[in-house]
Amino acid sequence: MSTLSSPARPEAPARRRPRLRVTAAVFTAAVAALVALGALHLTQGTSAVDAGDLLRLVTGTADDRVWNVLQGSRLPRLAGAVLVGVALGASGVLLQSVARNPLASPDTLAVNAGAYLAVTAVAAFGITLPLLSGIGVAFAGALATAGLVLALSAGGGESATTRLILAGSATAMAANSVVSLLILLFQEETTGLFAWGSGSLNLTGFGSTAQAAPLVLLAIAAVMVLAPRLDLLRLGDDTASSLGVHVRRTRTVTVVCSLLLASCAVTVAGPIGFVGLAAPVIARQIARRLPDLLAHRALIPLGALCGALVIVGADLAVRAVLGAEKSIEIPVGVTTTILGAGVMVWLARTVTSAGSDDRPAILHGAAGRSRTAFALILVGLAAASVGALFVGMFSGDTMLLGGDLVNWLAGKTGASYTWIIEQRFPRVLAAILAGAALACAGTVTQGVLRNPLAEPGLLGVTAGAGIGAVSLITWAPESGAWAVTGIAAAGGLGAFALVYALAWRGGLDTGRLVLIGIGVWSLGMAAITLIILASDPWNTPKAMTWLSGTTYGRTADRLVPLVAALVLVLPLVIAHRKEIDLLSLDDDTPRVLGVRLERTRLLLLGAAALLTAAAVAVVGVIGFVGLVAPHLARGLVGSRSGRVLPVAVLIGVLLVSVADTLGRTVIAPAQIPAGLVCALIGTPYFIWLLWRTRTRTG
Incomplete structure (x- = not known):
């Protein structure tokens, strides 16, 4: 110089x-x-x-x-x-x-x-x-x-x-x-x-x-x-x-x-x-x-x-x-x-980096799986997910038996067991649905951005959805499930739109998008803390509910918007699985093959943002699921989105369900939020992923 x-x-x-x-x-x-x-x-x-x-x-x-x-x-x-x-x-x-x-x-x-x-x-x-x-x-x-x-x-x-x-x-x-x-x-x-x-x-x-x-x-x-x-x-x-x-x-x-x-x-x-x-x-x-x-x-x-x-x-x-x-x-x-x-965010707008440079070898490690092997993996994960559902129903501060569930379905349980089961099943379903939504969103995000280190929470969506949900709960506590989900979705989509607009400089650079997203995420987390402390400074449990992610106190009616988001978005993502594969290559190949690049990219990322926002509205901020599930899926079945999507969804179901069950049972009657357990599980994997990439490129 x-x-x-x-x-x-x-x-x-x-x-x-x-x-x-x-x-x-x-x-x-x-x-x-x-x-x-x-x-x-x-x-x-x-x-x-x-x-x-x-x-x-x-x-x-x-x-x-x-x-x-x-x-x-x-x-x-x-x-x-x-x-x-x-x-x-x-x-x-x-x-x-x-x-x-x-x-x-x-x-x-x-x-x-x-x-x-x-x-x-x-x-x-x-x-x-x-x-x-x-x-x-x-x-x-x-x-x-x-x-x-x-x-x-x-x-x-x-x-x-x-x-x-x-x-x-x-x-x-x-x-x-x-x-x-x-x-x-x-x-x-x-x-x-x-x-x-x-x-x-x-x-x-x-x-x-x-x-x-x-x-x-x-x-x-x-x-x-x-x-x-x-x-x-x-x-x-x-x-x-x-x-x-x-x-x-x-x-x-x-x-x-x-x-x-x-x-x-x-x-x-x-x-x-x-x-x-x-x-x-x-x-x-x-x-x-x-x-x-x-x-x-x-x-x-x-x-x-x-x-x-x-x-x-x-x-x-x-x-x-x-x-x-x-x-x-x-x-x-x-x-x-x-x-x-x-x-x-201002500094990140000047960054230009090839996000695909960080692609680890694990993404292609199972490219040769046969259809039979893929089917066996899918069936095994589905069985494990069903097992996680039943274990979640049985486990908690009061342990249940299979006969208790049968009696409840038949309407023959006593008042105490009826209350326990009716409090527990919405939590178990919330964990399963949120895991599916976050895993699907993460798969789409990584494929479209060509960055295997990205996940929806690092793109500002989680923070925006959290701001919307916490604001409504703080100033309009009587709001229903649909209102909370709607404002959370609007906040998440708005935050993502802001990130996307700031990252656009004659084109979309994936590394710049991730960095700006992290900046917006930090800003959003600070805003959530400000809202909580300004309205109710001594209510730490309320803060932890949204900042740590939990299924505590969830009711069946609050799950309906998340179910609707999954029903709406999953078929859309599956229908665009080939476009996701093309977008994960480069910008030129999709254009040559007739894909309307920006419209398709924005549609898919918007779908991922909607799923993430709906999940945040139900369970709060749960990180790393959208990062870990797609990676594990690619390690099992290769990189084709048609195979990765269902496997990643089932892995996401398992991750959040197991995390929620562990959080409810390990120190019962006290509880650990599912988001904390997911972070403690997902962080070592993420660190290992970065280390693996370092040794490969260093």
Whole structure:
């Protein structure tokens, strides 16, 4: 890069001074903006202390009440916001430089999720640690997840960005699933961790900030020493090595410092989302206009200042829009996630990658199956699905026998057993129907997008459907099943339409579509959290119902819309099975054979979105089924859609049914949501899939 080679050439002092003045002016403006926002921040709060009281405090005419308010809550909140922003901003700059990827951040590399999981696990098991030890625990979790993501995302070639974000999203989803499980199982020990999990600045006193600040300053000082080496790494590993840079050691120290910064931020205020992505992007956009700021000795502190500005500004925005009282209940991380997800979508629009580059060998491993073998597989899976239905009916906090079901059908059971069966059978059917819908949607999505790492939930559909359903349940709780399903379908289809429109730039790039979908998914999950916490901040079970996926409390009438969606969409998909096979090849072959490419692609993806939205309306957010079921089906019967579709549907039925049964019986009478069980089952498979692809292409 020319901007990196310029420091090697002597420059006249007369030319250097104006540039130094411009750089100093940028930092002066950033600090001034932070001071102004900080001063405004101190005027907001739940008490009656306002700007006039602060002015009287400066002039020495205020009473002790003003100082007590500032010292007790407002100054600690502001100090925590600045420290966390500085840490996350600097951490994001470092991760982007090491990964050479503008979408790398503590969120997309699952750093925050790993730290959050480690802190939650310690709290769940009743282990009380001092803050510095807590930072060590968070650091260990962050190190584990970041190392896994970086290892899985290697070897992607042109699609490295897509692989990085998919690996990070899957790892973060798995970590968050375990966190949700711990919160449900240890509710007393983890009280308040759901809201804290989105980032909270409700600090009392300076204790945590004061203890974390030296570590943050030490980490930033260390990377400032390494800054010239990081500049040289931009030229490539070979060039940097020839110039005397120890590449591996430099990267290792940089990553360790970045993880330490993120761990400090999580320990102080929880995992505040996407600041580590948004702040470096803002800093780099400024630096593009002023190339001297691209040097890491300027870029790192500029990113840190931008991080502080983002968090303080987001906290101000929450207080200004919702009021000081609500700002206590609404985590600032929800606001920053909405902002950061928007930045991610904007960045993803510039990505171009061949999604088919990641196609693993398993897709063609069973291409030679005979018709007899296919029929036997189909019959075996159908029998297993029927068996799963009966096991689901028999299992639960009260175990049933076959005779109980026979008596119920004949109307001869007592009142207690009748109630148990009538409560249980809608749940079993909901799991079966949702599994079929999600598996079919995943098969269509992967085939049409030519990306075996995609699934409907990562295309924004799940988040959009969740927003629609949660909004209606929150503000119109008397709504019926059809209304909930209708608004969920509208939300899911609307979110997908938004993703599709944003991804279209003279054509549809599958990698870009997936990345934008993940950004919209993140934005949607933040919006769902905001709706839940704004309407009923202490109702964690309600949040878990939609964010974890469960069949609890389902009734037969609520299943009718999902049945209707399956009856409508399944024949349509089967009728277009040959078009799916053609679309999975490339864009040219379908056109040559007379397929109307864009109309067919949009029709099939719209069908997948409708199935996903209907499933979300019934059981909430259940991930990985639409990813795992098609892969397992292709491993059994090959890649032809005519064979993959029925096998994938039966596998989806088995996955969700077994997950629901396990969730209802393992710790009965307590229950684990089916979505959490599916995530815990599906994540290892997804990680193995990424690893297999890495070793094949790396």
